[in-house]
Amino acid sequence: MKFTNCLIVLTVAIAATSWSRVDAGIVGPGDNGSLDGGTNDSSANLLLVAATATESLAAGNYNVTGWEYTFDTVGAANIAGSTITPFLATGDASTDTYTYVAVGDTITVASNVDASTFGSPVTFGVNNTFSLGAAANVYAGFLMTLGTGTRAPIAFESGSGDEGLIHYAAGVVAPVVGNSPSGGTSNGTAFSRHYDFQITTAPAVVPEPSSLLLLCGAAGVLGLLIRRRRTA
Numbered sequence: 001m002k003f004t005n006c007l008i009v010l011t012v013a014i015a016a017t018s019w020s021r022v023d024a025g026i027v028g029p030g031d032n033g034s035l036d037g038g039t040n041d042s043s044a045n046l047l048l049v050a051a052t053a054t055e056s057l058a059a060g061n062y063n064v065t066g067w068e069y070t071f072d073t074v075g076a077a078n079i080a081g082s083t084i085t086p087f088l089a090t091g092d093a094s095t096d097t098y099t100y101v102a103v104g105d106t107i108t109v110a111s112n113v114d115a116s117t118f119g120s121p122v123t124f125g126v127n128n129t130f131s132l133g134a135a136a137n138v139y140a141g142f143l144m145t146l147g148t149g150t151r152a153p154i155a156f157e158s159g160s161g162d163e164g165l166i167h168y169a170a171g172v173v174a175p176v177v178g179n180s181p182s183g184g185t186s187n188g189t190a191f192s193r194h195y196d197f198q199i200t201t202a203p204a205v206v207p208e209p210s211s212l213l214l215l216c217g218a219a220g221v222l223g224l225l226i227r228r229r230r231t232a
Contacts, residue, residue: 025201027088028067029053029198030197038155039157040151040153041151041152041168042150043169045169046152047144047172048141048195049091049139049140050197052093054137054138054139055138056136057132057135058132059133059134060204061129061204062204063203064104064125064129065124065200066122067199068122068200069117069196069197070115070118070154072153073112073113077151078150079109079153080109080110081148082109082153083145084109086124086125086199087100087102087141088100089101089175090139093137093139098166099179102124102129102177103127104199105124105125105126107122108147109149116196141166142154143172156194158193166181167183169185171183172184
């Protein structure tokens with residue numbers, strides 16, 4: 001009877017466990033649709049932060065569930081062999097100061113064709129979690145390199161006001177979690193461009209500490225009773 005009662009207590013403890021959730025968000029400018037009059041950048045390296053398409057997230061743990069982009073070949077642009085690495089950063093667009101919190105896997109563009117993953121997000125990468133100790137504005141960005149191609153894979157339209165170009169040309173330092181954008185030539189938010197991409201985050205659900213204590217306590221009592229039954 002005691003064993004059955006303990007099972008009931010454990011079940012109630014699990015049901016009563018309070019799970020904390022934090023905000024989810026889509027970070028980045030999204031799909032602009034037609035890139036009429038767009039351009040593929042020819043800079044050897046282009047590190048960009050979406051300065052206005054930000055998301056305010058609460059303190060907590062997050063998963064990066066995927067990201068979406070559109071590769072465009074405008075005119076005679078050759079994007080084959082170029083690369084792109086997505087990232088998320090916290091910071092302040094008004095001062096152009098950012099710190100990387102998540103960096104995705106690098107994609108090498110296999111062929112010189114238009115392609116879009118909007119509606120079918122691709123994997124962000126192996127390092128797809130991050131934590132915020134306090135509420136913060138989170139920004140999406142990417143590093144594009146030409147590689148063996150002659151143009152960057154994501155084309156842009158000028159004058160839309162979504163992005164601030166941060167670093168470009170030779171010497172741009174690849175993003176690393178905990179570091180800030182650096183190297184190359186910095187233009188702050190002098191360029192107003194729209195690039196089609198976005199990164200999706202989702203909250204990691206974790207139990208409240210008090211609930212964990214309740215759950216562990218009930219499990220401990222159950223284990224003790226099981227041991228007593230075996231020795232009885």
